[in-house]
Each structure stands twice: as C-alpha cells, then as structure tokens.
Amino acid sequence: MRAKKVATDVRQEQIAMAALELVAERGIKALQVADIAKRVGVVPSAIYRHYKGKGDILDTVLQLIGQRLQENVLGVCDETSDALQRLELLLMRHARLLTTYRAIPSVIFSEEIYGGTPEQRNKASSIVKPYMRAIMRIVSEGQQAGAIRDDLHARTVAVMVMGIIQPAAIIAHLERGRFDLGNHVQQAWPVLRRGIEVR
Amino acid sequence: MRAKKVATDVRQEQIAMAALELVAERGIKALQVADIAKRVGVVPSAIYRHYKGKGDILDTVLQLIGQRLQENVLGVCDETSDALQRLELLLMRHARLLTTYRAIPSVIFSEEIYGGTPEQRNKASSIVKPYMRAIMRIVSEGQQAGAIRDDLHARTVAVMVMGIIQPAAIIAHLERGRFDLGNHVQQAWPVLRRGIEVR
DNA sequence: GCTTATTGTGAATCAGTATTCACAATAAGA
DNA sequence: TCTTATTGTGAATACTGATTCACAATAAGC
Numbered sequence: 001m002r003a004k005k006v007a008t009d010v011r012q013e014q015i016a017m018a019a020l021e022l023v024a025e026r027g028i029k030a031l032q033v034a035d036i037a038k039r040v041g042v043v044p045s046a047i048y049r050h051y052k053g054k055g056d057i058l059d060t061v062l063q064l065i066g067q068r069l070q071e072n073v074l075g076v077c078d079e080t081s082d083a084l085q086r087l088e089l090l091l092m093r094h095a096r097l098l099t100t101y102r103a104i105p106s107v108i109f110s111e112e113i114y115g116g117t118p119e120q121r122n123k124a125s126s127i128v129k130p131y132m133r134a135i136m137r138i139v140s141e142g143q144q145a146g147a148i149r150d151d152l153h154a155r156t157v158a159v160m161v162m163g164i165i166q167p168a169a170i171i172a173h174l175e176r177g178r179f180d181l182g183n184h185v186q187q188a189w190p191v192l193r194r195g196i197e198v199r
Numbered sequence: 200m201r202a203k204k205v206a207t208d209v210r211q212e213q214i215a216m217a218a219l220e221l222v223a224e225r226g227i228k229a230l231q232v233a234d235i236a237k238r239v240g241v242v243p244s245a246i247y248r249h250y251k252g253k254g255d256i257l258d259t260v261l262q263l264i265g266q267r268l269q270e271n272v273l274g275v276c277d278e279t280s281d282a283l284q285r286l287e288l289l290l291m292r293h294a295r296l297l298t299t300y301r302a303i304p305s306v307i308f309s310e311e312i313y314g315g316t317p318e319q320r321n322k323a324s325s326i327v328k329p330y331m332r333a334i335m336r337i338v339s340e341g342q343q344a345g346a347i348r349d350d351l352h353a354r355t356v357a358v359m360v361m362g363i364i365q366p367a368a369i370i371a372h373l374e375r376g377r378f379d380l381g382n383h384v385q386q387a388w389p390v391l392r393r394g395i396e397v398r
Numbered sequence: 399g400c401t402t403a404t405t406g407t408g409a410a411t412c413a414g415t416a417t418t419c420a421c422a423a424t425a426a427g428a
Numbered sequence: 429t430c431t432t433a434t435t436g437t438g439a440a441t442a443c444t445g446a447t448t449c450a451c452a453a454t455a456a457g458c
Contacts, residue, residue: 005405005454029228033446046406048447108369125373132370155378156386159370163362163387170307171331171358174324179354187355188362195394204424204435232416245436247417 003042011050014040016060023061024101031058059123065107066127068097073134083142084197087161088189090135095181098169105169135161148196157196164188202241210249213239215259222260223300230257258322264306265326267296272333282341283396286360287388289334294380297368304368334360347395356395363387 006014018039023031033054037044051057072093076086098104108128135158142148148157164185172181205213217238221230232253236243250256275288297303307327334357341347347356363384371380 002406002453008405011405032444042405043407044445045408045447045449049405054446121373128369128373152390153386156383156390159367159383160363160387160390162366163364164359165362166366167361168358170327174320174327184355184358187352188359191351191355191359191394192390193394195390195392201423201436207435210435231414241435242437243415244417244419244438248435253416 003046008050011040011042015047015050015057016064019057019061020064020101023058023065023107024103027103027106028058033057062107062123062127065101065104066130069094069127069131070134072097073131073138077138083138083145083147084193086138087135087142088193090138091161091164091185091189092182094165095169095185098165099181102169102173105166108166132158132162146198149198152196160192160196164192202245207249210239210241214246214249214256215263218256218260219263219300222257222264222306223302226302226305227257230260232256261306261322261326264300264303265329268293268326268330269333271296272330272337276337282337282344282346283392285337286334286341287392289337290360290363290384290388291381293364294368294384297364297380301368301372304365307365331357331361345397348397351395359391359395363391 015036018036019031022035022039031054033047034044036057037047040047047057051060072090075093076089079089080086108124132155136154139148139154139157139161143150143152143154165181168179168181168184168188172179172184214235217235218230221234221238230253232246233243235256236246239246246256250259271289271292274292275285278288279285307323331354335353338347338353338356338360342349342351342353364380367378367380367383367387371378371383
C-alpha cells in the first residue's frame with residue numbers, strides 16, 4: 001500500500017526523528033536507511049527524496065542531540081542561579097535523557113572520533129565541546145560566587161561532572177535494572193560536591 | 200612475494216596483536232580483515248587458516264584488552280597496600296594505557312552494548328565488569344582499613360573512579376594536545392579523594 | 399478536468415567487506 | 429629424495445547496505 005504523499009519539510013522532520021530514535025537506541029553505526037524508512041512508513045529509496053544521503057541525516061541527528069543537551073543547560077539555568085544546584089540538576093536531567101535515549105553515550109564516544117576523518121571528528125566535537133563549555137561556565141560562576149573552590153580548573157571539574165554520568169550509563173545498561181542511573185547520580189553528586197565546594 | 204610459512208600458533212599471536220593495535224587505534228567497527236592481514240604481512244585469505252572468522256579474532260582482542268586492564272590492577276596491588284594510593288596509581292596506569300591505545304574507551308563504550316545481541320553484550324561485559332569489581336574490591340578494602348568513607352557504596356566510588364578517565368580520554372583526543380590526560384588525572388584525583396576519604 | 403512538480407515505489411546497480419575455493423609452495427618427517 | 433600436512437595466494441563468490449533509476453501516483457494550481 002502506497003504511503004500518502006507528504007510535503008518534504010514534514011517528511012524531513014519525520015525522518016530526522018526516526019533516525020534520532022534509532023541512533024539513541026542502538027548507536028550510529030547500526031543506523032540503516034532501511035530501518036529509518038520502515039519506521040517512517042515508506043520504502044528506503046523514498047528517503048533520498050528528502051535527504052541527499054545517509055550522512056546528511058546523521059548530521060541532522062547530531063544537531064538534535066546537541067540541542068537537547070543545550071536545552072537541559074538552559075533549563076537548569078532558568079531554574080536556579082546557584083552553581084552547585086545547577087550542576088546537580090543538570091546531572092539529573094542528563095540522567096533522565098539517557099534513560100530515554102540509552103545509546104547517546106556511545107554516540108559521544110563514537111569510534112569516528114578515533115578512526116574517522118577530521119570532518120567526522122569535528123562533527124563529534126560539535127556535541128561535546130559546547131556542552132563542556134556550558135558546564136565550565138557554570139563552574140566558573142560558582143567559583144566567582146565563592147561556592148566552588150577556585151584553586152581548581154573549571155575544566156577539571158567539568159570533566160568530572162561528565163564523568164559521573166558517562167561510565168555509569170554503560171554500567172546501568174549492562175546491569176539491567178540492578179544499577180539505577182538516577183540513583184547513582186544522587187549518590188555520586190554529594191561526593192563530587194564535597195570535593196569541589198568551598199568549606 | 201610469498202610470505203614465509205609460519206606455525207599456526209605463532210601466526211595466531213601475530214594476528215591477534217595486529218588486530219589489537221588496529222582496534223586500539225581506530226575502534227572495533229573499523230577493524231577489517233584486510234588491514235589485519237596487511238599488518239601481519241600476508242594476504243587476507245590467509246587469516247582464515249588460523250582463525251575461523253573475524254568474530255573469533257575480535258573475541259581474542261577483547262580478552263587481551265581485559266587482560267591488560269587486569270594486569271594494571273595486579274600491578275598497583277603489588278606496589279602498595281594503601282587503597283587510596285592503589286586507586287591513584289591505577290588511574291595513572293589507565294591513563295598511560297589510553298595514551299598508547301587511544302581507542303580503547305570506544306571499545307568499552309562499544310555500540311554493540313546497545314544494539315548488539317545478548318551475546319555481544321556479554322562480550323562487552325566481559326571487560327567492564329571484572330575491572331569494576333577489581334576497583335570495588337580496592338574501595339572496600341579502603342573502607343575496612345578506615346581510609347575511605349564507609350557510608351558510600353563501593354560501586355558508587357568505583358564508577359566515579361572510572362568517570363575520571365573515560366570522558367577525559369575523549370576530550371584529550373578532541374583537544375589535540377591542549378588537554379593532557381595524565382595531567383587531568385593528577386588534578387582530578389585529589390578532588391575525588393577529598394570526596395571519599397575519611398577525615 | 400488537465401498539467402505538472404513532487405513524492406512514493408520496486409528493481410537494479412554499486413561498492414565494500416568477509417569468506418570460500420582451488421591451486422601453489424613450504425617445511426618436516428621418513 | 430619423496431610424501432604429506434600445513435600454510436600462503438589470488439580469484440571468485442556471497443552478502444549487506446547505500447544509492448540510483450525509471451516508472452507510478454498524488455496533490456496542487458490553473
């Protein structure tokens with residue numbers, strides 16, 4: 001049965017969302033045009049009416065992921081002005097995001113970072129760096145406000161914040177319910193806070 | 200020019216080492232039988248004289264990686280009995296390993312964990328879990344010895360220890376010399392130590 | 399209703415990688 | 429030296445996934 005004809009901007013959106021879900025479930029490398037098509041409800045060759053190729057779809061997906069991370073940052077900054085609280089809330093939001101999109105860590109740790117072309121590396125960068133910078137900004141503000149030790153590099157702290165989430169997401173997945181990511185964040189954050197806060 | 204004939208146990212070893220290097224440089228997905236063969240100095244079809252298929256080579260590589268991580272654990276336990284020092288030394292060794300084998304984090308965070316079969320997930324587990332357990336053991340010993348807070352789950356601490364290294368390795372790679380992994384460990388470890396040590 | 403640009407389809411093509419296959423060469427043992 | 433098991437080779441095959449291509453169908457505009 002032939003799918004209904006849909007305007008290209010609508011179909012592009014559907015394709016992007018389908019691809020995002022698939023990437024988030026299984027990672028980049030497992031993404032196949034045929035799977036996207038199936039999820040959208042068209043045949044694979046129809047995808048090329050709306051995107052030039054698979055690479056273009058992936059570019060869009062990476063943008064979407066980056067956006068979601070940035071939305072989380074904006075959200076916590078709206079919610080409180082206290083840097084330590086911002087970090088805590090950001091970790092919670094990040095954990096929630098990863099519960100929905102389980103494979104996102106593997107996107108960030110994509111093998112393209114190592115084996116890929118400079119172009120591919122730049123694309124991976126395009127997610128990681130802005131997020132890192134946003135966290136560093138929060139840390140710096142906390143240092144200026146006297147809540148966070150200013151003898152530490154903001155980057156060191158920011159990397160440690162990311163370090164709460166990233167390995168934990170993997171382990172949560174491997175442990176199948178015997179290790180809860182949100183729970184881990186609640187336990188790990190006070191440890192890190194103790195390490196970075198001014199006493 | 201025809202390669203010299205080599206006994207299969209020797210060739211198997213060569214193949215495994217070549218594959219390990221390639222995986223460590225570029226990750227699992229970029230591993231190709233042709234590249235292994237080239238690195239060993241034979242044609243691709245010769246590989247099948249010694250390994251049933253690519254999957255068997257990969258199994259061997261995963262074992263080798265796991266072994267190296269365990270060797271690091273054994274090494275630090277030989278070197279000192281103090282848990283906090285063990286963790287610090289382990290982090291140093293881990294950082295050193297990752298400087299040599301850059302793509303190892305992506306192996307551990309392999310997309311197979313998410314999208315793969317249960318069998319593939321078990322294989323990924325086979326690296327992560329023993330390493331985690333070893334760290335947890337060190338943490339537990341530190342708690343019993345009164346050096347590490349015993350109000351924390353050993354697992355929480357172990358995951359945080361891993362969290363010092365994993366995102367940092369990526370960022371070191373992306374930053375191209377502007378972010379040194381060993382340096383980060385030296386800065387980050389005291390922060391974590393402050394969070395976990397008994398005062 | 400007719401025209402036309404756009405979108406959907408199904409088959410074919412292409413490219414890349416893993417693997418098989420049949421022949422060749424080597425090294426060890428008798 | 430001869431035999432044979434084992435390992436190396438190069439071509440062919442098989443498989444998978446991305447993409448092209450030509451035809452079909454749809455929806456909008458006149």
